Amino acid sequence: MGRRPDLDWSHACRDCAVGTSAVCSTLDVTALADLRNQGSSIQLAAGQPLFHQGDPADRTFSLTSGVVKLYSVLPDGRRQVIAFHFPGEFIGFSPSEDYHCTAEAVSAATLCRFETGRFEQFARSSDEFARSRHERVARDLVAAQTRAMVLGQATARERLAHFLCDVHRRSQARPAGASGIVPLPMSRSDIAEYLGLAKETVSRELSALRATGIVRTISRNLLEIRDMERLRRLAIV
Amino acid sequence: MGRRPDLDWSHACRDCAVGTSAVCSTLDVTALADLRNQGSSIQLAAGQPLFHQGDPADRTFSLTSGVVKLYSVLPDGRRQVIAFHFPGEFIGFSPSEDYHCTAEAVSAATLCRFETGRFEQFARSSDEFARSRHERVARDLVAAQTRAMVLGQATARERLAHFLCDVHRRSQARPAGASGIVPLPMSRSDIAEYLGLAKETVSRELSALRATGIVRTISRNLLEIRDMERLRRLAIV
DNA sequence: CGCTGTATTGAGTAGGATCAATCTACGTGG
DNA sequence: CCACGTAGATTGATCCTACTCAATACAGCG
Structure with a gap:
């Protein structure tokens, strides 16, 4: 399940552990190869940061294995973990120029890295891709709202x-x-x-x-x- | 500011109080008229509900005046207000079939109502509209994450x-x-x-x-x- | 002008934070 | 392979913030 038999064997996405559940799954083979050209694979050891609060938000990531946490820190040291991310989930959507929080591997993790600008291009060229991305963010939003209930009550x-x-x-x-x-x-x-x-x-x-x-x-x-x-x-x- | 002088005088959007800041502002005149055909205006008195948790999420709203609160309630009566919405903001994005919380007017409010399905159509036909919508949801997401910091720390x-x-x-x-x-x-x-x-x-x-x-x-x-x-x-x- | 619902203030309590002392698992080096 | 050192986890004792319950004040309205 989740494999893409119509892809060339040498194509890294073929064996993607999160195949059908990731955003990429909405892309056809040509588009995927194209996107993939720009994407590269990342390996993180436990505790290693992916990006920092304030870094330019020019990368977007698809988590393929491991767990990543998002957090922000107050000047006085208080720290809030915003979210834990699991395989198949996306990291790095930002409505502004910069990341608003820090991302760090909790356990050893592997990710697919994309340039945000290129992502935008695909969102413009593929309705299906744009819809899928929107749905994903909307889902994250609902999760965040559930968290308000948990943290507040x-x-x-x-x-x-x-x-x-x-x-x-x-x-x-x-x-x-x-x-x-x-x-x-x-x-x-x-x-x-x-x-x-x-x-x-x-x-x-x-x-x-x-x-x-x-x-x-x-x-x-x-x-x-x-x-x-x-x-x-x-x-x- | 925010007016659309190229619209027919009879067109309700012409005098929209939130003109340029709303999602609709990305649409050209023809598209707007089209969207508008399906949309209608809503007046709510203070305390009146807009929709309930569990209702089918087939409507999307643009708030033009007043304040609306979103909340959910636990079986034992504990209540969490998820968000307050101000003029120019959107209400009713949902990644699922149903609304996950209740929306209720805090003060007298007026809204523009759209059919969600029609909204989706526009997202497919207009890149600009889709991008604007995505940015809006992403912004809501960041706000929700800031709330995690507030509620948690x-x-x-x-x-x-x-x-x-x-x-x-x-x-x-x-x-x-x-x-x-x-x-x-x-x-x-x-x-x-x-x-x-x-x-x-x-x-x-x-x-x-x-x-x-x-x-x-x-x-x-x-x-x-x-x-x-x-x-x-x-x-x- | 009183009536009702909302807001403020007060007194006492409790849930969770803080400070502090073990305990345990795991990695390191002998 | 084992002893040790260290970081994380658990448990304990005490404190404090915010909750609850209760009384009073206030504003809007018939």
Whole structure:
């Protein structure tokens, strides 16, 4: 699934891990080859930055493997993780000249890099591409609005439950089997900064979920949801 | 400013209060007339709903006057105001079949209503229109991400300061004079639900700002910023 | 001129932050 | 292969911000 048998074997997109789910999938073979000409592959080690807040927003990325976090930092050091991105998702849309936040690999990641200007060209030449891009941004917008509900109204318990369900769903998107296994490549601090909590609170609430048998912690960054039903009820959104 | 002298006098868009700033401004006269055929004008009294969470998302709106709030409600009654919308802004983009939140007039409002499907057609036929729409959604997305910072990291004082600056900037967009007057047509509860605070906290913090001479409260829903400098410093974002 | 809904102010409480002390996993080097 | 060092995670104790509940003030309206 997701492969493109009509592409030349030497074409890098042929074996793209996120094939059909990425924006690129709306392009025909010629257009793809064209876009690809300008795109190049990027490898990031865990912790490596992709771009910084304030950099000129002249690149757009398609994440093919790994997890990337977007965050911004206040002068006094407070940090908010805006989003975690999973394979198949896009990074780097910006309505202004500059990126408004920093992007950094959480785990080793590979990305496809495109020039934003070239992206714009394709949006003009392909209705399907433009529509797909718009839908993607609109989807991100709804996700951001859901986050307002979580950050504005939910308790610590509810935030964490929501987060676990969300990561489960999004990382589960492609792999087989509806197992309750959730990979958590990000640190507890990352999660805390994402949920607007202190890292100690994340730890405590995680322990509480463990105590009630809702989740089981396989290793530091691998967790099993044992009672999805109850977790969902906690998540509220 | 914002008028379209090349339009027929009978055409409603000619005197549109938000003329050049709305999405429609990217359309040429013929296209506009065409779009307009399908659009109609809407008048809402304060408190009247525009659409409800779960309604089919078959309408898109351009706000020409007044203020509209978007919100969603949890089963237990907790309510999050997602956004306040000001004249010139668009309402009703949805990546799914249904609206994901409720829209309601805060003050008397007038809107231009379009059929979403027809909107899509125009996006396909006009690059400029599609680009403008995309930019608008991308801008909304950045705003939503700024909100994550506010809701996740800011103190009550900072949230309120941020809110006042934001409303000042957005309502000040068209009117003349850089006065410090800020209209607050929404109730304290609305503000509280927008900022993820209790209404009592909003009241208290507002009183605190008044006590330090940063703002002056002209009437219940009219406020003057007397020291923009200090308010901005408090706002942080 | 009182009535009603909204806003403000007050008193007490609780949920989550902060500060601090272990504990654990993992990488490094002997 | 194991001992050690370090960074991240967990748990504990205390504090503080903002919430809740309650009383009062105020504005708009019949």
